[in-house]
Amino acid sequence: MKYFKFFMITCLMGILTSCGGDDDICESGEGTPRINIAFRSFETGKAMTLDSLYVAVDYGTGKVQLGGVGNVDSRLIPLRVDDSPYTDVYFRLRDKGAESKVRIKYTTKSTYVSPGCGIKKTYENLNSELITPTPVQGLQEGQNYIENEDKTNLYLLF
Template sequence: MKYLKFILLFFALSSIISCGGDDDICDSGEGTPRIKIMFKKQNKIAEVDSIRVYADLGTNMIDLGWKTAVDSVFVPLRVDDSAFTDLYVKTTTQEDSTRVRVNYTTKSIYVSPGCGVKRNYENVNSVLSTPNSLKSVEQGQNFIENEDKTNLFFNF
């Protein structure tokens, strides 16, 4: 009986200790990166008073909401096999949205059992249609492996 209690206690403690390994949670930035967009006015990095960005992810439209007094935003891109993501930008409630199509090629990379596969984006470029307050789009780094570098500049 004495040994049975010891064995049960040993198994209970070992099962508690073995739970929650490093592969259970993907929280160290190893997931699919978002595109970083910075804003320029008169060819200088600047804050915009207000901006609203929508991303068309194919099955649904993601609304990032109104951002005020920011110089950059992070926007998710599509993770399916599509070669582009449409972004819609507006700076006032009265203006029509400006569409920016972000074109790219994707590359899947295995990260870990907990994180699975992430997408990296290569050959990133953009096309601006119907400019409003957004006058032009400037190319930054043309690949997205993480969220450190700026990929697009929106010129207002």
């Protein structure tokens, strides 16, 4: 009888710890990719590192502050995942400083990944427009589609 109880407890523990599969969590980067934005000098066009950068994004319900980072040479920013053809992104160099507005236009394509990840959006035909030019002085296009986060899609010129 002791062995039977031990066997039943072992089986029960095995069942509880083995529940769940690989599709429960989207861990391997199969989700919707973010836009990769890097920074260059307006005069020379060379890559640069910013002392601080504050980013806000309008996801359709007003601006959402993504916070500030220091000593940054690139930033990954999530875009809208609804059916909107653009996302407005706001950049500041100081917490209460002047703010530039950049409108990123695109077309989206949806792909089913798995039950855990759901649907992945990819962005194509990226086109950016500088609406408010201070502190960002210009834009330079990079790769014009987003399938993953490896390539730079947009360069901000300071």
